[in-house]
Amino acid sequence: MNESVEAISKKLADKGLKVTPQRIAILAAIYQLGGHPTADNIIENIRRNHPHIASGTVYKILDILVDNKLVKRVHTERDVMRYDGIMERHHHLYCGECDLIEDYVDETLDQLLEDYFKSKQVKGFRMREFVLQITGTFDKC
Numbered sequence: 001m002n003e004s005v006e007a008i009s010k011k012l013a014d015k016g017l018k019v020t021p022q023r024i025a026i027l028a029a030i031y032q033l034g035g036h037p038t039a040d041n042i043i044e045n046i047r048r049n050h051p052h053i054a055s056g057t058v059y060k061i062l063d064i065l066v067d068n069k070l071v072k073r074v075h076t077e078r079d080v081m082r083y084d085g086i087m088e089r090h091h092h093l094y095c096g097e098c099d100l101i102e103d104y105v106d107e108t109l110d111q112l113l114e115d116y117f118k119s120k121q122v123k124g125f126r127m128r129e130f131v132l133q134i135t136g137t138f139d140k141c
Contacts, residue, residue, distance in 0.1 A: 002031060002032055003027075003028065003031050005024055005028070008024050008027050008028055008031075009024060011027070011070060012024070012027070012070070015068040015069075015070060016068075017064065017068060021050070022050070022053055022057055022058075022061060023061055023064075023065075025046045025049065025050050025053065026042060026046060026058060026061045026062065026065070027065060027070060027071070027085070029042045029045040029046045030042060030065075030071055030083050030084075030085040031085050032045065033045055034085075035100070035101065036074050036082040036083065036084050036092075036101040037082065037083060038080055038081065038082055038083075039055075039058060039059060039062060039081065039083070042058060042062070042083070043055055043058050046058070062083060065083075066083075069087065070085075070087070071083050071084060071085050071087075072084045072087065072131075074092065074101060074133075075133075076094060076099055076101070077094070077096055077135065078099055080099070082101065086103060089105075089110060089129070089131075090103045090104060090105045090131075091103070091104045091105070091106070091109070091131055091132040091133070091134065092104060092131070092132070092133045092134065093134050093136065093138075094133050094134065094135045094136070095135075095136065095137055095138045095141055096135050096136070096137060097137045097138075097141040098138070098141045100138060100141070102138075104132075104134070109132075113130055113132075117130075
């Protein structure tokens with residue numbers, strides 16, 4: 001998912017965020033890298049063109065992007081924080097062997113889960129969203 005600088009700038013501005021070269025570079029790196037990159041992957045990617053961006057700045061901007069729902073955090077079994085630039089509903093297939101995460105979209109599964117939780121009506125809990133992380137092993141590993 002490669003987004004133009006203009007599209008990224010618009011996403012930032014639509015959230016009321018200041019459009020800075022650092023924010024554009026970090027969000028562009030997330031989209032360019034795909035595959036749910038780590039902060040270290042993002043830092044390595046952006047330092048090719050922006051060698052003076054501090055690691056602390058990257059972490060601070062990642063928090064801002066998450067808080068403003070431009071990216072999501074994804075936790076893995078190896079306790080490494082990863083970032084996902086796809087905000088549309090989807091789930092994750094996680095390989096416990098190689099730490100690979102692939103997106104999984106299934107509208108039938110989504111409807112099944114929605115119907116299930118509507119019928120259960122868990123007392124004192126209102127479901128806002130759901131994301132499954134299904135752990136297994138890919139054949140390619």
